[in-house]
Amino acid sequence: MNHWQYNSRHALKDAKQCNNFFQTTAFKDQSFPIKVPLEFANLIDKSNPDDPLLKQVANSHSLIKGLDFNPSPLADEKHSPVNGLIHKYPNRVLLITTRVCTIHCQYCFRQNFDYASHDAINNWNSIKNYIHQHTDINEVILSGGDQLSLSDDKLHWLISNIEQIPHIKTLRIHSRTLVVTPSRITDQLVKLLNSSKLNVVVVLHSNHANELSGEFVKRINKLKQVTLLNQSVLLKGVNDSVQALSDLSLRLFDAGVLPYYLHLLDKVSGAEHFLVDDECAKELHQQLKKNLSGYLVPRLVRDENGEFKAWIG
Numbered sequence: 001m002n003h004w005q006y007n008s009r010h011a012l013k014d015a016k017q018c019n020n021f022f023q024t025t026a027f028k029d030q031s032f033p034i035k036v037p038l039e040f041a042n043l044i045d046k047s048n049p050d051d052p053l054l055k056q057v058a059n060s061h062s063l064i065k066g067l068d069f070n071p072s073p074l075a076d077e078k079h080s081p082v083n084g085l086i087h088k089y090p091n092r093v094l095l096i097t098t099r100v101c102t103i104h105c106q107y108c109f110r111q112n113f114d115y116a117s118h119d120a121i122n123n124w125n126s127i128k129n130y131i132h133q134h135t136d137i138n139e140v141i142l143s144g145g146d147q148l149s150l151s152d153d154k155l156h157w158l159i160s161n162i163e164q165i166p167h168i169k170t171l172r173i174h175s176r177t178l179v180v181t182p183s184r185i186t187d188q189l190v191k192l193l194n195s196s197k198l199n200v201v202v203v204l205h206s207n208h209a210n211e212l213s214g215e216f217v218k219r220i221n222k223l224k225q226v227t228l229l230n231q232s233v234l235l236k237g238v239n240d241s242v243q244a245l246s247d248l249s250l251r252l253f254d255a256g257v258l259p260y261y262l263h264l265l266d267k268v269s270g271a272e273h274f275l276v277d278d279e280c281a282k283e284l285h286q287q288l289k290k291n292l293s294g295y296l297v298p299r300l301v302r303d304e305n306g307e308f309k310a311w312i313g
């Protein structure tokens with residue numbers, strides 16, 4: 001077993017464990033289970049109940065009623081012509097490769113997703129046929145869950161198969177795992193991504209500078225042949241300040257990663273307390289533009305009915 005697999009297996013997984021570890025009462029057992037990997041847990045300041053990392057995984061807040069939140073706000077399933085594959089845009093498809101995540105983020109819009117019906121690895125033959133028939137598709141996006149919770153061998157199998165489809169030029173990997181469990185950046189993974197014949201783009205999901213440890217920076221620098229971008233979610237109490245967003249952009253840039261998107265919250269039930277309203281978001285974005293060089297300012301966007309809507313802040 002690799003070091004990262006050991007770390008993943010020993011993540012904090014219930015309220016009692018978490019409340020003991022963090023010396024808090026911020027966790028309770030609910031239908032969306034708790035999962036906090038130890039590498040992430042160790043970055044949390046236990047003496048600070050408002051720690052921005054703690055807030056993303058804790059779940060005992062009081063519910064806010066009356067907002068238009070729902071269990072599955074983006075309804076990805078509507079765009080799935082083949083199980084395990086989402087096709088919203090002409091040139092690219094997204095594959096649901098696993099239901100497993102390294103961490104459970106309490107704002108996750110996929111927390112009620114029907115994973116049982118979507119398994120791109122088990123359904124690979126149908127997916128391969130679909131992509132072969134649609135020659136407009138030039139990019140495959142791996143998603144989940146988090147596909148980097150798969151073993152290196154499984155990833156190797158999947159990427160090799162994608163490489164064999166002639167019109168696929170780009171492989172994009174969206175992952176929070178590399179940030180919250182840097183030990184996942186194994187030599188084998190580095191070799192696999194650096195040596196692919198596809199253009200490889202890794203979009204990290206980091207929301208706060210405190211998540212980007214020295215170990216993460218050291219390891220992510222090994223992905224020399226990979227385009228590294230980041231997307232964040234704008235979360236009340238976590239990163240809804242000019243200081244927090246500026247620090248994140250600067251820390252990402254130090255690590256060789258460009259800030260790409262800042263998403264407005266997807267309105268999933270249970271995440272109401274994270275909502276930053278549109279006016280505040282636009283104001284923050286304006287301030288960010290004044291504080292940072294243009295290439296460090298992520299685009300402020302919202303996903304609506306499967307379409308990105310860029311906001312001009």
Ligand code: SF4
Nearest residue numbers: 101104105108145176
């Ligand atoms: S890592 Fe991504 S998919 Fe997994 S729980 Fe967090 S937001 Fe959801």
